[in-house]
Amino acid sequence: MGTSIGMNILMLEDEPLILMDLEFAAEDLGCQALCASSVRDAMAILDGPDPVDAAVLDVTLKGGETCVPVARALQQRGIPYLLHSGDLNRHDETVRGLQAELVAKPASASRVIARAMSYANAGGGMAAQA
Known part of the structure; x- marks a missing residue:
């Protein structure tokens, strides 16, 4: 808490x-990046x-x-999230089931981070707008 860094x-x-x-985009926007490359790593961060x-x-x-397991854990904790994927055809049902905004790859990293920050600032209005 008492650091000058904005959100995690x-x-x-x-x-x-x-x-x-x-x-890098998160750091440029004053955020702390908590990086994970697997579900296990992400769950460890959530429990950290x-x-x-x-x-x-x-x-x-x-x-x-x-x-999906990480998305469900975030939902249970009331933490807003967005999906960032370039593989839309294969996981269309998965994406729809999560009801989160999707930012398709390739996308500007700073745009992706700015969208995530806007959700956090709005208190988590992350449901997809149909």
Whole structure:
């Protein structure tokens, strides 16, 4: 708490270059990036000491994982999140079931982080607008 850094944003992304872009964009916007590349890593961050204000979740992860367990944990805790995916056809049902805003890849990392920040500032209005 008493730091000058704004909000903590959980980033679940298994592509190192994309994760790095998101991390730098978050830092440029005054946020702390809490980076994870697997469901296990993301859940450890959620259970860790740092509060999470918002999250950016890649839908499809390595090893056949999806972001669904993390999305459900965020929903239970009332933490807003958005989905960041380039694999829309394969996981269309997954994305619809989560009812979160989707920012399709490729997208500007700063735009993705700004959207996540706006959700956190709005108190979590993350349901998709149909």
